[in-house]
Amino acid sequence: MPYRERTEQHYDSLTLGLKKVGEALLANPILFATRSAKQIAEVLGVSETMIVRFSKAIGFDGFGELQKDIQQTLLAGPVVTDENPGDHENPFGQVMSSDVRNIQKAAAEMDAAVAGRFVDILAESETVQVVGYYQSFPFAHWFAFLLNTLTGTASLYRPETDIGIIKQGSDHCVVIFSYYRYAMGTIRLAEEARNNGNLVLVITDSSHSPVVRYADHTLVLPGAERSVLEKGPVTFSVMNTLLLHIAKTLGKLDFINPANQYYVK
Template sequence: MNYYDRTKESYPTLTKGLKKIAEALLANPIMFATYSAKKNAETLDVSETMVVRFCKAIGYHGYSELQLDVQHSLLSLKLDSDELFKKSENSFESIMNVDAQNILQASSNIDWSIVEQVVETLIKAKEIKVAGYYHSFSYAHWFSFILNSLLTNVSLYRPETDTGIMKKGIEHCVVIFSFYRYAIDSIRIAEEAKENGNTVIIITDSVLSPISHLGDYVLSIQIAQKSMLEKSPVTFSLLNAILLHLAKKIEKVELVNPIKKYYIK
């Protein structure tokens, strides 16, 4: 088993402090591939001894062995990406294959029970507001448009005209997309929604992102690279899965797959 499988298998039996390190490893393995045990301990505000104890708790002899395994796992992913542009033929197909690999990897890391809860929350919500800044806006725009066609109570938060989250109560749901480098405006919207008692759904790229603690439900899309070009196919794939699952539950699949509405001669 690699570092990811060992961490997931051992996670339920870890102490609270060791779980903090486990979550950091799953969310940002590059930290463990590049930094020393001491540096990671300082970053996570734990002792270096605890970092070493975590390594042993998930089956390694020490930090160096864990680091080598993480480096090997990330290198295997990187090599696939590096080879793309060395080929004179089928590079388009190769890029799509890497996207597919990233989607498969991310799907194995997602807690689908939380996704199921998110779907139920969206269906029951009285009103849904979807927000995202900078490159996250594209996710928010697409998701809100399709979701509104299914539920009819969804709106996109537009910073140029909206003055904040105004509605109060748990029945009002706020969905926020926040990816590295984590726009401060998204965090402020999440804080405002929490103060209003709204249900907050966060879609981000790390359980340790500065907005995660504000979510009632947090969907973390974990891939090795922070590149928007690598992250976007995975994000849209997750959103597609959520929308199709929701459409099936409310028996409106034809709205997201409207084959019968078109006539092509």
């Protein structure tokens, strides 16, 4: 039985202290997947022993086994359930309906003030370099392309040819997409940008993502336990709203449907 179901099954029988650990696990599994028991205890303000006790209380041999289960769950693909029995004839629609629910959750929980700062900085920066490794690269590529179409200041960081973040000063911005399992190259570039005095904007899946420490502003997308496939639609929706607000700020809403470069005018 996966960690989430075990936690929910045993929750009522846990002590108050162990319930605190369980609530933290359900809210932010990435914290438990990426940190040691000692580090998690420091974040939660409990003892390391309590983290181990919690692991055993929900049926694991120890914290190591619990952490392995969390990591495997985070790497797994989306699960198609039979929440709506009437949709048996359309399993593709079931997955798309799940995407809609994830986007609605992100919309309800998005920090509008932080999103507003993203828009202002991206609209005003002299240059914007967009970074994403591995599964985050498609997000970075798409965002850099459309942002540059809109502002003329954005470029995609290409690890196969670029040698690092070289521009100096806060007139230059670096946007970083970083999702579990958090590429080391992304973290290194975030640190470089921070040391160069650049404004660092991070889009990630957890407030405990290792790249957050280098960010000036961070948009944390809800659903840290979601798979990469499930995070994709949410990420694209967030990028859409940022780009549309940048277009509005710059008075360039016409960029949404440009006619001069296409056969159909």
